[in-house]
Amino acid sequence: MPVTIHPTAIIHDGAVLGEDVSIGPYSIVGRHATIGDRVNLVSHVVVDGVTEIGEDSVVHPFTCLGGPPQHLAHKGEPTRLTVGKRNQIREHVIMHTGTEKGGGVTRVGDDCMFMAGSGVAHDCILGNNVIMANQASIGGHVQVGDFVFLGGSCAVHQFARLGRYCFIGGGAVVTKDVIPYGSVWGNHARLEGLNLVGLKRRGFSRELILSLRTAYRMMFAEEGTFQERLDDVLENFSDVDQVVEIIRFIREDSTRPICLPSDV
Structure with a gap:
């Protein structure tokens, strides 16, 4: 033509x-x-x-x-x-x-x-x-994974990593790395949970979402150190690729810290 x-x-x-x-x-x-x-x-x-x-x-x-x-x-x-x-x-x-x-x-x-x-x-x-x-x-x-959604007027700091399927809320100021499948909001942005709406829209099964939610709660529980909790999650969910992906993302070398929930 x-x-x-x-x-x-x-x-x-x-x-x-x-x-x-x-x-x-x-x-x-x-x-x-x-x-x-x-x-x-x-x-x-x-x-x-x-x-x-x-x-x-x-x-x-x-x-x-x-x-x-x-x-x-x-x-x-x-x-x-x-x-x-x-x-x-x-x-x-x-x-x-x-x-x-x-x-x-x-x-x-x-x-x-x-x-x-x-x-x-x-x-x-x-x-x-x-x-x-x-x-x-x-x-x-900045590194942005597949299927990431960045809300209106958000700003992401240089060298940050945004893991696959994560959600950045409108107006959020992201100064830290965001785990795959996570959802962050605020200034400065904090991790508010998983991007459940996005995962459902993308066809993730109920069983897989349940595994991700259980692993998420274990990662950010109060017991033990963060590294000990990551070890426990990896041991319990070694057969769930998406959970292993989150652990690997957290443990990779990065110039930015990981965005965590406000109560951690």
Whole structure:
């Protein structure tokens, strides 16, 4: 299928456009950009830097993808932004390329939705099916697992990790790592339990949710030390992959502490 380019759009020499791409009014595509098949830049979209947008993605007006990182150490090195397939990127979203010291790549997975005004900083790594609600913002080097939901106007501190299927409440200020399947709220954010609504919506069985809830209560009980409780959970739930995932997440090396319940 032919590429459709509005007369007011600017496509710099060197840009690579896939099949059936649509470039809307007043959009600008830089010379190092690669636009996948059937991507639709609706209008007033800027694709800058060494940026790749995966097939079947839709980018709405006044979005800027691939701008240089907001980092004083960046001196114009050729870092990258890679956006996966079938992403919905709404108005005024920003995503920056990586930094040389941070690995050089900001990476976004497939089937994500970025609502109006959300922002992805340099060197972030996002999984698949991530949703960032309006004005949600993540700092540099943040790792976001699959199926994470970030509520409106939340802010995530640089270098934090958000485990798979976790939920970040609207307006939360997250300064610590969030365990997989967890739910956090507040400023500063505290762990309020499991993301039960999200797990049910994603088809987790009642039996698996019960195992996760039992393991969660054991982890954050009052008896023993935290490490002793983790050992007990691992011993009792070694056959439940999702529980083992949480334990491994907690015990991985990280620059941020783990977000805990307020009474722990």
